[in-house]
Amino acid sequence: MPRILLADDHGLYRKGLQAALLRAFSDATLEAAESLEAALACIERTPNFDLLIIDLHLPGRLSGEDLLRLSKSHGGMRVAVLSASESRTDILECLACGVHGYMSKGETEDEIISGINYILSGKIYVTPRLISADKKSPPLSIGRNIELIKFQMSNLTPRQNDVLVLLSIGKSNREIAQELKISEATVKIHTAAVMRVLGAKNRAVAALMAQELLDRSR
Known part of the structure; x- marks a missing residue:
């Protein structure tokens, strides 16, 4: 409820x-x-x-x-x-x-x-x-730059990719730590690295980018 x-x-x-x-x-x-x-x-x-x-x-x-x-x-x-x-x-x-x-x-x-x-x-x-409503501006997330995002994600380590996938389904740091059997401090380090590689301002933007990429790959 x-x-x-x-x-x-x-x-x-x-x-x-x-x-x-x-x-x-x-x-x-x-x-x-x-x-x-x-x-x-x-x-x-x-x-x-x-x-x-x-x-x-x-x-x-x-x-x-x-x-x-x-x-x-x-x-x-x-x-x-x-x-x-x-x-x-x-x-x-x-x-x-x-x-x-x-x-x-x-x-x-x-x-x-x-x-x-x-x-x-x-x-x-x-x-x-x-x-992508504003045709004169870059898209909010992946939009027309999906190949660029794929390339950026290819620069993530396997563990960073694991963290990104869990971020994309709304998992908290604690939940990610429990699922991957790592510490919350390590999750924060991986999350910061993911945001840096993707050029995302925060975890919400990184999660949105991952969601769109995963949706498009289905």
């Missing part, structure tokens, strides 16, 4: 998404907040949420520091940004702050629910059409 917190200051949109979430997750516990302060208070009061869905443009606008705090400081809670902005800069900045997904408010109900399911399953999600 997922526990979901929705933070959005647009009442009509928030109520519509609440109704959609209840239709899709009939057994879910769902709470809503109208501001960042209200969302943080709700998390403090009930700290075991599985997913926070948060509007990027809440009053006062979320800072990178806010996103980092939300994505790193609340146990296993996953964080998904839902925004009317389709700016490549906004998407990359959110991923760099460790969020687990970025969804456009321009998507249909079914597409948003599909993205939420993907994030709850432990993966990193970005609305697909946003990955």
Whole structure:
């Protein structure tokens, strides 16, 4: 039974998404907040949420520091940004702050629910059409540069590849350490090396790149 917190200051949109979430997750516990302060208070009061869905443009606008705090400081809670902005800069900045997904408010109900399911399953999600929407800019992740990413991944050691595959399915450092029978400190070293080789700003971006490559190879 997922526990979901929705933070959005647009009442009509928030109520519509609440109704959609209840239709899709009939057994879910769902709470809503109208501001960042209200969302943080709700998390403090009930700290075991599985997913926070948060509007990027809440009053006062979320800072990178806010996103980092939300994505790193609340146990296993996953964080998904839902925004009317389709700016490549906004998407990359959110991923760099460790969020687990970025969804456009321009998507249909079914597409948003599909993205939420993907994030709850432990993966990193970005609305697909946003990955290469700007034809004048490099793609967000693999996009048209799949051969380059394949080449970069060929420079990883077998153990680094093992770590990357587990990152791509949302495993935590502790889970990776247990599965590979190595220490968490060693996992962190391998993860840093993976991000450096791939040119990824953080583990979320590296995981997204691996997911797309694995999906394309199936």
